[in-house]
Amino acid sequence: MEDVTPRLAVLPTWLLGRADDRAHRILVDALSEHGFRGYHYRVLATLGDGGPASQSVLGRGAGLDRSDVATTVDDLQSRGLVARTPDPGDRRRNVVALTPSGRRLLARLDAVLAQAQDAVLAPLTPAERTRFVALLARLQP
Amino acid sequence: MEDVTPRLAVLPTWLLGRADDRAHRILVDALSEHGFRGYHYRVLATLGDGGPASQSVLGRGAGLDRSDVATTVDDLQSRGLVARTPDPGDRRRNVVALTPSGRRLLARLDAVLAQAQDAVLAPLTPAERTRFVALLARLQP
DNA sequence: ACATACCGTTGGTCGCACCAACGACACAAG
DNA sequence: CTTGTGTCGTTGGTGCGACCAACGGTATGT
Numbered sequence: 270m271e272d273v274t275p276r277l278a279v280l281p282t283w284l285l286g287r288a289d290d291r292a293h294r295i296l297v298d299a300l301s302e303h304g305f306r307g308y309h310y311r312v313l314a315t316l317g318d319g320g321p322a323s324q325s326v327l328g329r330g331a332g333l334d335r336s337d338v339a340t341t342v343d344d345l346q347s348r349g350l351v352a353r354t355p356d357p358g359d360r361r362r363n364v365v366a367l368t369p370s371g372r373r374l375l376a377r378l379d380a381v382l383a384q385a386q387d388a389v390l391a392p393l394t395p396a397e398r399t400r401f402v403a404l405l406a407r408l409q410p
Numbered sequence: 411m412e413d414v415t416p417r418l419a420v421l422p423t424w425l426l427g428r429a430d431d432r433a434h435r436i437l438v439d440a441l442s443e444h445g446f447r448g449y450h451y452r453v454l455a456t457l458g459d460g461g462p463a464s465q466s467v468l469g470r471g472a473g474l475d476r477s478d479v480a481t482t483v484d485d486l487q488s489r490g491l492v493a494r495t496p497d498p499g500d501r502r503r504n505v506v507a508l509t510p511s512g513r514r515l516l517a518r519l520d521a522v523l524a525q526a527q528d529a530v531l532a533p534l535t536p537a538e539r540t541r542f543v544a545l546l547a548r549l550q551p
Numbered sequence: 552a553c554a555t556a557c558c559g560t561t562g563g564t565c566g567c568a569c570c571a572a573c574g575a576c577a578c579a580a581g
Numbered sequence: 582c583t584t585g586t587g588t589c590g591t592t593g594g595t596g597c598g599a600c601c602a603a604c605g606g607t608a609t610g611t
Contacts, residue, residue: 274471276455276520281527281543282433288549289430290568292423297597306597314417325558330415332428334600339560361558361607379417386422392548401545402422407533408429408542431599438566447566466589475569480591502576502589 292389299385303378308333308341310382313367313375316351321366323356350374433530440526444519449474449482451523454508454516457492462507464497491515 277283300306308331315330316322322330328338342365345351350371356362367375390398418424441447449472456471457463463471469479483506486492491512497503508516531539 272470273473274456274459276459277452277473280523281539281546282437282523282530284543284546284550285426285430285433285530286567287551288546289426291549291551292426293597294568296423308598311418315415318415318417323558329413330418332414332418333598335559336561336563336601337599359558359608363559382421382423389423389426389549393545397545397548398422400541401549402425404534404538404542404545405422405425405429407538408432408530409425410428410432427598434566435599449567464589474567476590477570477592477594478568500577500589504590 295388296382296385299381299388300378303381305378308337309345310378312338312341312345312365313350313371313378316365316367317372317375321364323359323362324365325362327365345371436529437523437526440522440529441519444522446519449478450486451519453479453482453486453506454491454512454519457506457508458513458516462505464503465506466503468506486512 273283297307300310311331311333312327315327319326319330324338324342325335327333327342328335331338333341342351342353342363346353349368352366352368353363354366356364390401393401414424438448441451452472452474453468456468460467460471465476465479465483468474468483469476472479474482483492483494483504487494491509493507493509494504495507497505531542534542
């Protein structure tokens with residue numbers, strides 16, 4: 270299966286990167302079938318979890334740089350999925366909130382994401398998946 | 411540790427991506443301290459494993475697109491680490507080979523990489539590392 | 552009142568994966 | 582020997598994600 274040279278094939282970082290490539294491709298493909306990218310889902314998911322939020326809070330919740338939040342919210346707003354209004358209590362801030370259609374979309378994308386998770390972990394048994402995810406959690410930054 | 415919203419924090423693909431981000435950063439930082447990038451090491455490692463090779467073979471061994479092989483070999487050649495000569499037996503091809511200083515550099519980078527692997531897996535016990543790598547191997551494309 | 556810190560925006564960089572098209576060349580079928 | 586067919590290396594591009602710098606506008610603490 271692997272044409273890759275032994276020096277690379279043996280490196281944990283190589284295996285990790287390849288596994289992530291595969292996962293990423295599955296995820297991106299799944300989202301792009303619906304016309305969205307990872308950043309879109311991350312912002313919508315953050316809003317779905319925490320309700321309306323400033324872009325700064327959104328960035329922390331979605332793991333995005335504020336600059337990327339700005340362009341992503343631009344995009345979502347132009348599709349009518351979120352509303353961006355000035356915060357009356359702090360005029361530096363915008364309040365970003367899901368619109369009804371944004372909320373419906375999020376529910377659909379949640380299903381898409383769940384299916385993608387399953388596809389990624391398909392080679393493992395349920396018990397292995399649990400162990401794998403537990404080990405993965407230990408390797409977080 | 412994680413400010414990330416629950417909908418994301420629970421996704422295996424998210425954990426995998428974050429773990430890979432961390433690993434990637436450790437690796438890139440380690441290599442860049444010596445003035446190199448991942449592509450450089452991959453090509454040198456392929457040459458170290460298989461000896462002189464055409465760029466096409468090099469691409470397969472290093473997991474690179476031929477276009478990326480071309481620019482990477484350009485770079486390595488300009489630093490005197492590889493030699494690129496026309497293949498007398500097939501004039502479409504180049505033969506790329508390590509120079510003596512390329513071989514010495516590869517030995518140094520091997521050590522750098524080994525240390526980076528250790529840093530990445532530091533949070534796990536030796537037994538856990540073995541299990542983790544085994545599971546990772548099952549998730550390859 | 553003024554310094555400090557934060558907010559959102561714009562306009563970049565970098566690493567990596569990948570794709571398209573081209574001329575040069577090899578090779579096998581006719 | 583000519584004529585496909587296909588490979589090789591090169592150039593020039595795309596997309597995505599992570600990230601950085603600098604700016605004007607706004608709050609806030611001293």
